Amino acid sequence: MKFRWWMAPVIGVGTIACANAVLIFTSLKVRPQKVEERSYAASAHEDARAGERAAFADRGWRLDSVVDGASATLTLVAPGKDRPQGAMVRMYRPDDVSADRSMLWADPAAPLLCPLPRPGAWDLRVVVQDAAGVTLAHEIRVNRP
Numbered sequence: 463m464k465f466r467w468w469m470a471p472v473i474g475v476g477t478i479a480c481a482n483a484v485l486i487f488t489s490l491k492v493r494p495q496k497v498e499e500r501s502y503a504a505s506a507h508e509d510a511r512a513g514e515r516a517a518f519a520d521r522g523w524r525l526d527s528v529v530d531g532a533s534a535t536l537t538l539v540a541p542g543k544d545r546p547q548g549a550m551v552r553m554y555r556p557d558d559v560s561a562d563r564s565m566l567w568a569d570p571a572a573p574l575l576c577p578l579p580r581p582g583a584w585d586l587r588v589v590v591q592d593a594a595g596v597t598l599a600h601e602i603r604v605n606r607p
Contacts, residue, residue, distance in 0.1 A: 514589070514599035525588055525600045533577045534604045536586065538570040546570050546590035546598075553578070554585050578606040 524539040549567040553576060567574045578584050589599045
């Protein structure tokens, strides 16, 4: 087969089209870590989230979890009198956005029972505000058998 001048653009465009098709398929179908519908837009807030996690750790606070059957019990260990008045717990599955849920933790001084309806890995994000109004957050992963 003899190479003709018109084959170069056809081969170039075909190669680019194949590469784009692979990228589109990969971005839409192959995301086992997907936890948000528009994760690329949510990533713009990652620096703020990192600051919230650092503020939580700087205060010496700790979040303990115990998984028992179909639920997890969360306990906030906050030394001193700097306890938050309330918290928000977001539970989500890395593989299923439809399982996401949020619940209010009215009294972080008492343990919170979080129902986990499906077996597998669950990510729990606890967001609190201290007395000065600073937002603090901590994330943990628990596995329900």
